[in-house]
Amino acid sequence: MGGRRVFVSGVGSELGTLVTGMLEAEPWVGSLAGIDADPPRRRLPKTTFHRIPPDQHDRIVETITRFNPHVLVHIGVWEPDARASPKMARMLTDQAATSMIGAAAEGPAIEHLVVRSGIEIYGRGRNSLTRPDETAPIRPTSEWGRMVAEIEHIAARVSARVGVSVGAVRLAPVLGPHVPSPLGRMLRNPVVPFSVLADPPFAVIKDHDAARAIVAAAREGLAEPVNVVASGAVTCLQALRRGRRVPFPLIGPDWQVAKALSYLFGSPIPDHVAEVLHRGRLADNGRMAELLGVVPESTTSDVIDELYGWPSIIRQPARVVAA
Amino acid sequence: MNIGPLGAMGRVLEFPRRRVSEPGEVVDDWGRDPGLVRQLAALSQLRWSVTVGGDQHLPRRKGALVVVNARRFALAPIFAAFAIGEAVDRPVRFVGRSDSAPLGPLGRRIGGLLDHPDEVFGALRAGELVVLGAEASTGLRQVGYVGRIKHEHVGAATAAGVQVFPAATMSSPFGRGARVEIGQATRPSRRRRGPLAELELADHLRDEIVRLLDEMGEIRTGTPIDWLPLSGLGGH
Numbered sequence: 235m236g237g238r239r240v241f242v243s244g245v246g247s248e249l250g251t252l253v254t255g256m257l258e259a260e261p262w263v264g265s266l267a268g269i270d271a272d273p274p275r276r277r278l279p280k281t282t283f284h285r286i287p288p289d290q291h292d293r294i295v296e297t298i299t300r301f302n303p304h305v306l307v308h309i310g311v312w313e314p315d316a317r318a319s320p321k322m323a324r325m326l327t328d329q330a331a332t333s334m335i336g337a338a339a340e341g342p343a344i345e346h347l348v349v350r351s352g353i354e355i356y357g358r359g360r361n362s363l364t365r366p367d368e369t370a371p372i373r374p375t376s377e378w379g380r381m382v383a384e385i386e387h388i389a390a391r392v393s394a395r396v397g398v399s400v401g402a403v404r405l406a407p408v409l410g411p412h413v414p415s416p417l418g419r420m421l422r423n424p425v426v427p428f429s430v431l432a433d434p435p436f437a438v439i440k441d442h443d444a445a446r447a448i449v450a451a452a453r454e455g456l457a458e459p460v461n462v463v464a465s466g467a468v469t470c471l472q473a474l475r476r477g478r479r480v481p482f483p484l485i486g487p488d489w490q491v492a493k494a495l496s497y498l499f500g501s502p503i504p505d506h507v508a509e510v511l512h513r514g515r516l517a518d519n520g521r522m523a524e525l526l527g528v529v530p531e532s533t534t535s536d537v538i539d540e541l542y543g544w545p546s547i548i549r550q551p552a553r554v555v556a557a
Numbered sequence: 558m559n560i561g562p563l564g565a566m567g568r569v570l571e572f573p574r575r576r577v578s579e580p581g582e583v584v585d586d587w588g589r590d591p592g593l594v595r596q597l598a599a600l601s602q603l604r605w606s607v608t609v610g611g612d613q614h615l616p617r618r619k620g621a622l623v624v625v626n627a628r629r630f631a632l633a634p635i636f637a638a639f640a641i642g643e644a645v646d647r648p649v650r651f652v653g654r655s656d657s658a659p660l661g662p663l664g665r666r667i668g669g670l671l672d673h674p675d676e677v678f679g680a681l682r683a684g685e686l687v688v689l690g691a692e693a694s695t696g697l698r699q700v701g702y703v704g705r706i707k708h709e710h711v712g713a714a715t716a717a718g719v720q721v722f723p724a725a726t727m728s729s730p731f732g733r734g735a736r737v738e739i740g741q742a743t744r745p746s747r748r749r750r751g752p753l754a755e756l757e758l759a760d761h762l763r764d765e766i767v768r769l770l771d772e773m774g775e776i777r778t779g780t781p782i783d784w785l786p787l788s789g790l791g792g793h
Contacts, residue, residue, distance in 0.1 A: 360656055360657075361671060361673065363676050364587060364665065364679075365587060367679055370675065431658040431662065432661075432662045433662060435587075435665070466584075466586060467584050467585065467588055468583045469583075469584060469588075472582070514588065516587070518683070520682065
């Protein structure tokens with residue numbers, strides 16, 4: 235088992251850096267390499283980093299096939315309105331998924347793929363299950379849900395062709411002090427709109443717990459999807475009361491105005507976040523312990539409390555060089 | 558459960574103060590709001606004074622499906638869920654919430670589940686107590702009648718490996734008195750490998766609920782005839 239070559243795509247993201255940092259400490263990992271358009275957020279002494287944009291397919295294929303990984307961990311996804319506009323996020327995510335997973339399939343040593351997915355994949359259509367488990371039908375109703383469904387589809391195709399096992403880690407909305415999240419950003423605004431008629435519950439996952447789950451999926455050779463969701467749930471109004479924000483009740487058409495205003499103030503509300511506010515987002519995390527051997531350390535209410543405890547901007551005074 | 562109308566009124570009046578003074582309260586994994594349920598259970602005591610019997614049969618921690626008889630507009634699964642929840646001191650869900658605002662979200666906040674076998678299966682597998690209503694009877698002529706029990710939901714309980722309990726509910730459209738009597742866990746009369754097991758179990762449950770109703774032995778027609786001392790006649 236020791237001495238495995240592990241390749242991480244999306245190592246420059248906060249989640250990617252966390253996952254790679256944890257993989258560096260895993261005894262079964264022999265060598266580590268990563269790829270992203272942006273450099274990692276922290277120092278990763280045991281990881282070889284390649285800075286390659288997702289549209290440079292040839293360089294990506296060459297880099298991955300030269301490394302010849304046993305395990306590919308694909309975290310290179312762009313959530314709409316997190317770091318990129320929905321259109322740009324869709325394009326980058328598609329390019330990265332096709333290049334990285336396709337390139338991994340070319341490597342002769344590849345045995346296992348782990349892809350980052352999301353519970354948005356189940357969709358929140360009328361009469362959809364309150365807490366879908368991994369066997370629930372995939373009926374995404376948002377752009378982000380369709381994007382992660384496409385990633386799983388690409389990975390499943392590769393699995394069928396090459397005969398490698400694929401594990402999909404379906405994460406709840408990830409929140410963390412440095413994670414760019416449209417949901418977290420919106421909840422931290424001083425005044426936040428909420429649906430007064432619905433105010434449905436949702437669950438989240440802390441970045442550290444998400445990273446532990448992805449590392450466990452790589453270690454255990456997860457060969458099926460698994461929901462990774464913190465226990466408990468909270469409604470938007472309850473979250474705002476915990477954070478002492480001003481809730482702004484909305485009913486229907488006024489949402490368009492609220493979205494436009496939120497966009498102008500630098501906190502766009504993409505369709506998957508609007509769906510959380512109108513229809514909620516829960517998922518059954520009952521198989522996490524069985525499949526991954528780990529459970530989330532933080533509950534949803536813990537994460538929400540921490541969300542309001544994280545400092546907004548840490549201002550560092552300029553260093554003055556002594557004359 | 559029976560705290561009387563004045564006690565119930567006191568708990569209801571306390572509700573707004575608690576909502577303001579306890580901002581830390583959150584919903585559970587299924588979106589049920591324990592604080593709201595507590596208050597609505599108190600409010601429901603203005604309408605019903607429910608006596609629960611047989612709750613000692615229910616498991617203390619594991620999941621279980623409780624199937625009750627129902628009458629149209631009587632909200633039997635809801636008052637049964639509230640009453641059983643207070644009796645066993647653990648959350649109890651009921652099947653049959655809508656998925657449209659504003660009733661759907663309200664139903665979810667008080668422990669409602671969608672009327673879908675997969676939803677019931679998920680809750681039972683997660684160790685929840687779930688109340689399922691039989692098809693509602695529609696008129697006074699059907700007093701004592703137990704409607705069809707959805708065998709798909711009973712199948713969900715079988716698949717989740719939990720026990721299924723029959724329960725008889727009795728209430729009047731005018732009076733406060735109501736009763737929930739839970740029977741012993743029902744087992745299929747014979748072992749089946751296929752879906753026939755859930756059909757037979759549903760039929761068996763229906764027979765058990767009828768038997769429990771017969772044993773309760775009072776007439777509750779919702780008419781002035783209830784005021785007459787006819788309880789010795791038995792049946793429903």
